[in-house]
Amino acid sequence: MSVIYENENIRIVIEESEIPWLKIFTQHTYKEMSEVPALIKHEIYDLLDRIEKEMLSYYKPKKINIASFGNYVPHVHWHIMARFEEDSFFPEPMWGTKQRESNLKLPDFESFCKRVIKAIA
Numbered sequence: 001m002s003v004i005y006e007n008e009n010i011r012i013v014i015e016e017s018e019i020p021w022l023k024i025f026t027q028h029t030y031k032e033m034s035e036v037p038a039l040i041k042h043e044i045y046d047l048l049d050r051i052e053k054e055m056l057s058y059y060k061p062k063k064i065n066i067a068s069f070g071n072y073v074p075h076v077h078w079h080i081m082a083r084f085e086e087d088s089f090f091p092e093p094m095w096g097t098k099q100r101e102s103n104l105k106l107p108d109f110e111s112f113c114k115r116v117i118k119a120i121a
Contacts, residue, residue: 004113005120009040010047012116017094018104020059020082020112022051030076033068048080050119055082058112065093 002014008027015021024047030036036044052064061082068078083090088102 005117009043012047012051012120014109014113015079015081017081018102019084019087019094020055020061020106020109021094022080022113022116023077024048024051024080025075025077029074031070031074033076036076044078047120048078051080051116054112054115054119055080058107058115059084062090067093 003011004014004022005012006027010027011025013023013025015023024044026036026040026044033041048066052066055061055064059082062085063083065081065083066078067081068076070076081094084104084106085091086102086104088098088100089096090099092099
């Protein structure tokens with residue numbers, strides 16, 4: 001996993017995909033969100049908000065998807081994805097049934113990640 005940002009509480013990593021997709025993990029392994037200390041919860045929600053705003057501004061997606069499962073990885077983490085009507089799975093979740101072949105032409109992802117880091121700093 002490529003880490004684009006981390007501190008003592010969290011790390012933000014890239015999920016390789018056709019769509020812009022980042023994940024936020026806690027540094028300490030908590031199984032459930034209710035186990036996460038309040039300050040770290042607030043930090044996670046603030047980061048979700050900042051990343052969502054950057055995705056909306058930069059990519060202009062149809063929708064932002066935010067999810068937290070942890071069924072395979074029992075470690076609190078959040079997925080944040082920019083979704084487009086033309087992506088391979090829309091309107092299904094990215095874990096759902098593929099709807100079509102897609103060839104999205106999106107702005108540069110590396111530049112987006114730099115914007116996210118700047119928004120966090």
